[in-house]
Amino acid sequence: MSTPPHVRDKTMTPEEVVDRLRSGMTIGIGGWGSRRKPMALVRALLRSPVTDLTVISYGGPDVGLLAAAGRIARLVTAFVTLDSVPLEPHYRAARQRGAFALTEVDEAMFMWGLHAAANRLPFLPVRAGIGSDVMRVNPELRTVTSPYGDGEEFVAAPALRMDAALVHLNRADRRGNGQYLGPDPYFDDLFCEAADAAYVSCERLVETRELTENSAAPQTLLVQRHSVTGVVETPGGAHFTSCAPDHPRDEPFQKAYAAAAADPAAWAEFAARFLPPDGDEKGYQQAVRAWHEEQK
Amino acid sequence: MNAFATGSITRAEHCVIACAEAWRGDGEILASPMGAVPSAGARLARLTFAPDLLLTDGEATLVGPDGEAEGWLPYRRHLALVTGGRRHVMMGASQIDRYGNQNISCVGDWEQPSRQLLGVRGAPVNTLNNPVSYWIPRHSPRVFVERVDMVCGVGYDRARAAGPSATRFHRIPRVVSDLGVFDFATPDRSMRLASVHPGVTVDQVRDATGFALTVPETVPYTRDPSPTELALIREVVDPARTRDREVRS
Numbered sequence: 001m002s003t004p005p006h007v008r009d010k011t012m013t014p015e016e017v018v019d020r021l022r023s024g025m026t027i028g029i030g031g032w033g034s035r036r037k038p039m040a041l042v043r044a045l046l047r048s049p050v051t052d053l054t055v056i057s058y059g060g061p062d063v064g065l066l067a068a069a070g071r072i073a074r075l076v077t078a079f080v081t082l083d084s085v086p087l088e089p090h091y092r093a094a095r096q097r098g099a100f101a102l103t104e105v106d107e108a109m110f111m112w113g114l115h116a117a118a119n120r121l122p123f124l125p126v127r128a129g130i131g132s133d134v135m136r137v138n139p140e141l142r143t144v145t146s147p148y149g150d151g152e153e154f155v156a157a158p159a160l161r162m163d164a165a166l167v168h169l170n171r172a173d174r175r176g177n178g179q180y181l182g183p184d185p186y187f188d189d190l191f192c193e194a195a196d197a198a199y200v201s202c203e204r205l206v207e208t209r210e211l212t213e214n215s216a217a218p219q220t221l222l223v224q225r226h227s228v229t230g231v232v233e234t235p236g237g238a239h240f241t242s243c244a245p246d247h248p249r250d251e252p253f254q255k256a257y258a259a260a261a262a263d264p265a266a267w268a269e270f271a272a273r274f275l276p277p278d279g280d281e282k283g284y285q286q287a288v289r290a291w292h293e294e295q296k
Numbered sequence: 297m298n299a300f301a302t303g304s305i306t307r308a309e310h311c312v313i314a315c316a317e318a319w320r321g322d323g324e325i326l327a328s329p330m331g332a333v334p335s336a337g338a339r340l341a342r343l344t345f346a347p348d349l350l351l352t353d354g355e356a357t358l359v360g361p362d363g364e365a366e367g368w369l370p371y372r373r374h375l376a377l378v379t380g381g382r383r384h385v386m387m388g389a390s391q392i393d394r395y396g397n398q399n400i401s402c403v404g405d406w407e408q409p410s411r412q413l414l415g416v417r418g419a420p421v422n423t424l425n426n427p428v429s430y431w432i433p434r435h436s437p438r439v440f441v442e443r444v445d446m447v448c449g450v451g452y453d454r455a456r457a458a459g460p461s462a463t464r465f466h467r468i469p470r471v472v473s474d475l476g477v478f479d480f481a482t483p484d485r486s487m488r489l490a491s492v493h494p495g496v497t498v499d500q501v502r503d504a505t506g507f508a509l510t511v512p513e514t515v516p517y518t519r520d521p522s523p524t525e526l527a528l529i530r531e532v533v534d535p536a537r538t539r540d541r542e543v544r545s
Binding site for chain 2: 032059077078079080081086087091092095096097098104105106107108109111126127128129130131132133134136137152153154183184185186187
């Protein structure tokens with residue numbers, strides 16, 4: 001793949017992405033639950049010393065792994081789930097030992113918070129939250145009253161502005177144009193637009209012209225390069241979450257993860273095998289393949 | 297067919313009918329069932345008395361009862377549909393109280409819960425924007441509590457206290473459990489026993505409920521599925537009997 005000199009090449013390694021992150025940052029993580037999470041970037045984060053993070057995520061195993069490693073100072077979320085396994089054991093354990101601060105908001109408040117940040121607005125009004133304990137557990141939340149005749153009161157969902165966003169897509173080019181090929185874009189475009197720096201990992205790095213080959217519709221081009229700082233090619237980089245149509249969720253592996261996560265001794269073994277501090281993404285993928293061989 | 301239908305209707309099948317009935321008369325809106333029994337109920341309603349309902353494949357596609365795609369509904373559009381109000385969701389509840397406040401977030405003190413659950417998810421936006429019913433597969437005093445530990449789904453008392461913006465589109469049509477059907481057709485909008493499933497007694501429901509339930513003088517039984525409905529449940533909407541994993545007969 002040759003790159004014309006006038007095209008800015010944004011490709012980097014997972015390690016180079018993480019080198020640009022700092023402890024104390026507010027980091028947004030794309031995907032949804034156990035779906036198309038930028039897991040390779042999360043694994044790189046686990047190998048780095050970066051900590052004390054405010055994490056903004058529709059939470060899945062990304063949150064679980066960071067919580068287990070003690071990297072989260074505050075979590076902003078509406079839920080944490082593994083989808084086919086309803087409860088995330090690491091998240092559960094972290095909450096039950098009071099491991100970090102939580103900003104628990106409704107799914108729609110979260111979405112409007114992303115929109116507000118992407119639009120450089122301090123908030124957006126939303127008919128969600130009032131009457132619920134979301135207001136009790138977030139005493140900083142304010143309401144706004146419609147200036148029109150109806151006079152209705154809404155929650156002012158605060159902008160979820162972030163220092164950096166991490167997302168995983170099916171395809172991307174070197175300039176940062178990102179493409180999703182599955183049924184749902186989730187909110188990855190908004191994460192990128194809501195962040196000062198956004199890093200897109202992808203299943204496959206392609207030439208720009210290849211993005212629309214085979215009649216791929218232009219509306220699959222979810223993320224535009226003006227909102228992207230770095231591009232990382234990480235085949236299987238969403239593993240073990242789903243990344244349709246490239247691969248489904250690795251259900252047996254997720255089950256093994258959840259079982260290990262529920263037991264400290266089993267987790268130490270699991271982490272040593274799949275997430276060694278001196279490892280890399282290639283080593284992880286190899287360890288997963290070997291594990292699947294053993295299961296046969 | 298009739299011999300097959302009489303006397304052999306399971307509790308789970310009465311639960312499917314009770315859930316299906318939640319969507320009767322709803323017209324052309326999205327039925328959002330969560331759980332195996334509500335999913336079977338929604339599909340049954342769509343195939344029989346509520347043909348205009350919209351259903352999803354559980355991901356991002358709107359599908360007909362045979363699975364044929366007819367539309368696109370990724371999460372962002374699903375959330376927009378919620379606020380547009382053309383949806384009736386049936387959610388689960390780890391706790392529910394007499395005014396219909398629901399909890400799926402955590403048990404105990406929110407700061408450091410004794411049991412962390414899912415989180416509020418979309419319960420706050422759902423309850424303020426479109427009809428929300430609940431499905432509870434194991435009716436017990438641990439679920440039907442005097443006060444929920446964290447109000448995720450907003451009940452009638454809390455909506456009233458929060459004012460017109462909260463009450464404007466707020467409605468909880470019904471709660472279905474493995475013991476019966478409940479609504480809020482009382483002057484103070486507290487929970488009322490609407491029907492018991494065949495084989496369940498009123499006392500059994502009272503004993504399994506952690507708050508004072510309004511019980512009318514005569515409590516009807518939840519209706520039986522018709523032979524056609526029963527055949528649809530068993531052969532079309534849930535041939536794998538996922539309903540029996542949620543409700544023990």
